[in-house]
Amino acid sequence: MSNKYVVIDLETTGNSVKKGDRIIQFAAVVIENNTIVDQFSSLLNPGQPIPVFIEELTGLTDEMVKDAPEFAEIAPKVVEMLEGAFFVAHNVLFDLSFLQEELIMAGFEGFYGPVLDTVEMARILFPSSDSYKLSDLAIQEGLSHDRPHQADSDAYVTGELLLILFELLRCLPLKTIKQLYHLSGGLKSDLIDILEELIMEKEKRIDDLPYFLEEYRGICIKKSPVDNELKERDEKFYPLHESEKENLLKRAFPDFEIRKGQLKMMDIVHHSFQHELHAMIEAGTGVGKSLAYLLPALYTALNSQEPVIISTFTTQLQEQLLQKDIPLLAKAVAFPFHTVLIKGKSHYINIEKFVKILREDDDNYDTTLTKMQILVWLTQTNTGDRDELNLSSGGRLFWHRVKHDDSLRSSRENRDFYLNMRRKAQKADLIITNHSLLLSDLVADKPQLPESNCIIIDEGHHFEKVAGKYFGSKIDFASTRYLLHQMGLSEQKMLAYKIEKLLQAYSVNQDGLPHLFELNGIMSELLYAMDELFTILAMIAKKSVKNKVQGKISCPLYFDMTKETKAFRAKAEQFLFLLTDFARGVSARIERLKKVNQKDILKNSVVHEAATWLNDCEKLKQCIRKIIHQNLSEDISWIEMDTRSWQNRTTLYSQPISVSNQLKELLFKQKKSVIVTSATLAVKGSFKYAANALGLQTEPCHYEQLQSPFDFEKQVQLVIANDLPEVNSVSLQDYVAAIGSHIISIAEATKGRLLILFTSYEMLRKTYELIKESGFLQEYTMLAQGITGGSRTRLVKNFQRFDKAILLGTSSFWEGIDIPGEDLSCLIMVRLPFTPPDDPLTEAKCDNVKRLGGNPFYDYSLPEAVLRFKQGFGRLIRTKNDRGIMIIFDHRIISTQYGKTFLDSLPGVKAKEMDIDQTINLIHDWL
Incomplete structure (x- = not known):
């Protein structure tokens, strides 16, 4: 990038220049022709004491700045450096607002040139980073940052980071850069100028797509990795003798040490699978339980021609299995096999939806930033899984619009991340998933996981709680309001308005359809009913607390016939009636649209967004019905609320008091062998509590407690x-x-x-x-x-x-x-x-x-x-x-x-x- 960039960092006495806070350290780094060419830093006397917490944060004391110049003395140098340059900072609006005020107080004009924010750029170009703090990005990129919160060190590291971000931009394909350019007018900084220069540079030469990318629907995405087709495989015999198992493990571990508990667990898992038994195994820390169940699971899968499903609670364990344990298993057995991680469909992006929504102009900052993040991420991801993305809260709302929900299928199956994952799962020997998806598959008409009779539930101490949530219901104010506002009728971007425009565009006969004015009236009543519904819940919660507690409170909701619960039930019934009425009106309009003899109508993003909205509405209605018509002896309902923001943070939960019968009937009686394992399942050597909670108490089951090898x-x-x-x-x-x-x-x-x-x-x-x-x-x-x-x-x-x-x-x-x-x-x-x-x-x-x-x-x-x-x-x-x-x-x-x-x-x-x-x-x- 051929411009001049001045990277600035300030340490100040506080967060607000308007409240009289001042600069105590100024640092600048000058970049020209992609090289750091100059540096300048100075301590400054703020003319006021430095607060203790700022001393702790920066290490700068009153003594250190006592003889330092005031800002007015270095102001001419600062103005000279900034002339004709981009002002760059990590969170630019903070540094710029302070500098503007100080320059004006020193008798100079403020800075009114272009600005760049390395936080904003990092969010776009590192869409998968855990954190966008400067110190965390420095560690990620291997930059030396020995004095965080000191301006000279921070400015230099920000300068190095800027050069890395520029290099990442240069490596993006021209198509992606043009799409980022189209969106960048909605950013807080002037990245649009950089992108414009880059487009001009790239258009001067032939810009071929890198070999690992392809263009689909006008978007550059990473090519799908080619599956290695496994040839017909001979029967594999599980290593029965201890020495055979040890030899396998020695291949995987150069400094292998025998762990008797690990070898014993392998045999228990293998025996349970072969003899169609359930097992509950507590494996203490250091036993090596992951490999202890993976090895027999793999032999079982290969010989039965049916995958073994491994379910975990945390994504950390899923990542550990994929990145660490499966490669070790591959080294140990020395023959090829397939492993797939699969999650629920809402985890995966729907490219078709994203392409259509990308074309919509949107001036919402979070939406703009999220679109830009996803454009870059699609050049990097193999999975299309949202867990790879670090999204803001607004970004998570945008994800609802582009997530997979079967409403819009890709014309090429290998470009549909979710279907691609399912296709791979059909060929997999080992399938890694999470407890929630495993539970939803037990009752689904169309299961997402392949048929399997052998299941391993790791982190098994969590399974009962996840099952309680899965078989329960939850409605909260923020999600309900978001759902209704999606359809809201006042703004042109809302879904109801878009449907109306589509009806007019295709000259659809609207005779017999409820008028938009009628729907508007129902929506107004719906929003009012929703407010009242959650007001009643908050009132019940507040009344249950004797002391005036500040913060989170929870209380049971009993459907006894008190005044409050009668009011809640009546309001919930009214809300259900209005929501059903409104959804019927939307559904009728969509059905009328679908009858238009135009092929493209079925692929229209508005039609599919409406289908998703109606589906989400149906789920909300089911939740409310389930709660207000629950069987009192088997379910518990309760309210959780934050008194500091009661309306935004009021949630109503309902769960079965016990899930043991459901799990027994749906899982343990249906599957030939289920292994439940964790580091914590037994109490004083007894598995009675865990077995009762999971519904295993009357099933044939092997119980084993394997002690940790640690001394x-x-x-x-x-x-x-x-x-x-x-x-x-x-x-x-x-x-x-x-x-x-x-x-x-x-x-x-x-x-x-x-x-x-x-x-x-x-x-x-x-x-x-x-x-x-x-x-x-x-x-x-x-x-x-x-x-x-x-x-x-x-x-x-x-x-x-x-x-x-x-x-x-x-x-x-x-x-x-x-x-x-x-x-x-x-x-x-x-x-x-x-x-x-x-x-x-x-x-x-x-x-x-x-x-x-x-x-x-x-x-x-x-x-x-x-x-x-x-x-x-x-x-x-x-x-x-x-x-x-x-x-x-x-x-x-x-x-x-x-x-x-x-x-x-x-x-x-x-x-x-x-x-x-x-x-x-x-x-x-x-x-």
Whole structure:
């Protein structure tokens, strides 16, 4: 790119120049002819104290800027540098607004030239990146960024990033660049100028498509990988002898070590498949369960000529199986086989829909950016799976318009990502999928997965909860409003208006059809009824809470004949009636359109968007009917609401109290062999709780608990704090104060590398705030779920990146995060992980246990908490060389009779009671 670019980064005293915040460091990097040709940076005296949190973030202090120039002194140099240049920054509007004000205050005109935003460019050109923070992009691209949040380092890295982004643009085909150019007028920056220059450059020469791309429907997309047809294969004999299995594994692992548990699990899985038995296997950390089930699954699939389905809960495990375990399996067996990952159809893009919607002019920023992201992503993706894309919330809404739903088929099957995936699945030996798709296939008229009688359910401790959600219903305000507004009648871009235009374009006879004016009236009533429906739900939720709680609350919705529930049912019936009436009017118009004798009408994007909308409407109606006509003894309904934004965040859920009968009838009685496996299924050596929850208690089933090969006695120290108050004997504030001082002492002793697991977000937040305010851990990086920002994956990556890091997590952090080695040396469990007894679903399950003659605490609450406790413990030791300390703050683990159940469920670890001084001494000796 032949222009001059000045990349600028500023450190400031705060976020708002309008409120008097000032610049404390200015840095600029000049790029000409794709080379960094100049750099300039200066500390600046802001004429005001630097706030403590800015000091922490940047490392810049009042002392450091005391003798620095004021901005007015460097302003002439800044103006000179920017003359005739593009102003570039990472989040350009922030830096530009500050600089404009400072330049004007210094007596100069502001900058009014073209701007580029490297965040915006990165979103378009790295559509699959986990994060668009500068430090994360630097790691991704291998750029050295040793001083984040210091302007000179940030500016230089942003300059290097800009050059990489330019190179990515140059590598795109001309067709794609022209499509990006057409959309780029709707961006916040002036990327349109760069794209225009690039088009002129490329048009001067023949721009052939790279060999791995092809053009389809005017869009450049990656060619479909060619399937290697597998020739007729001889029968493969499962290696029965231990030495044979060991020899196979030695091929895959250069430093193979025998793991008896792994070999035993292979034989159990193989025996279960051969003899048509179910099995439940708990495989402790380090057993190597993935290969232990993949190997016998592959031999079973090859010899039965029928695929084996492997279902997981998390996408992380799916990726691990595909990227790591399947290649190891291929090395081990040394013969070819096919593996396919398949998800529900809404995960895949429908190219036909995207092509049609791409042509629509749209001035919505999120939609424009998402279209540009997808155009670039289509030159990269093999799967067309939305999980590869990092979409904004607006982008996720756009996805609903282009997702696969069978309404518009591709003229070439190999260019339909979903059908392509299904075609591959028909030839696959191993199929990897998720629990939700497996469950939906059990009841579907047209299953998406190939027929299979052998199924492996990994992460099996999640299967019952996923089944509860799958067999249940959910309606929320935001989704319902979005659905109705899609059809809304006031704006020209809305679907009803487009249908009307189409009727006129094809001169369709509208006699007998409801007039657009009538539909408009019904929609107005519908929107009003929706508001009232969720207002009633919010009122019921607020009334159920005795104290004025701020934040998330939940309460059961009983269909007793109280005034509120009568009002809810009446309003829900009215909403259903209006929605049915409106949908009938839309459907009649579409049917009239389809009768037009024009082939192109059936491929019109408006017709297909309407079909999708009607389908989504039908699902919403089914959900509402299911909830208001539910069988009270078998289902529980509850409301979840956030008091800070009750209307946008009110959701009504309904679920069966137990799914064991459905799973028994639909899965375990229908399939010849189902293997359920996880690292946590047994409580004190018994599988009774998991078997009852899944409906396996009366089925022939092999139960096996395989111990971890790790030497926990030598690798783990387990400490129970004996100098903290009982959690329920003091106020939350006093308890947080007590644990806060312990955490500070422990963090200093371990030098960070500390994961703290909470059961309550409120306690996590209060603890984080107290530690931050204390100032004792200023040189430590404090990361907290829901506070410091970022996904779970991002928080874990940041935790591993910093030497002195402390990570506070709740809910999802109790499992599924993998932090091996010295990155994690100490785990604190603040409370035993019981679900709050007033949680509506927990309450209903406990009532159900009582009704069946059981003990709610010992038959439900305790085993559920023990399994979660084992998951939490599993975060600490991930390899045979790990060493760590686990500290439990909850004294109930030794002061109550049931506490022994938690300790007895841990593999060979002896607990020690200690006060904080003894704990600190142990940490110093042990680590």
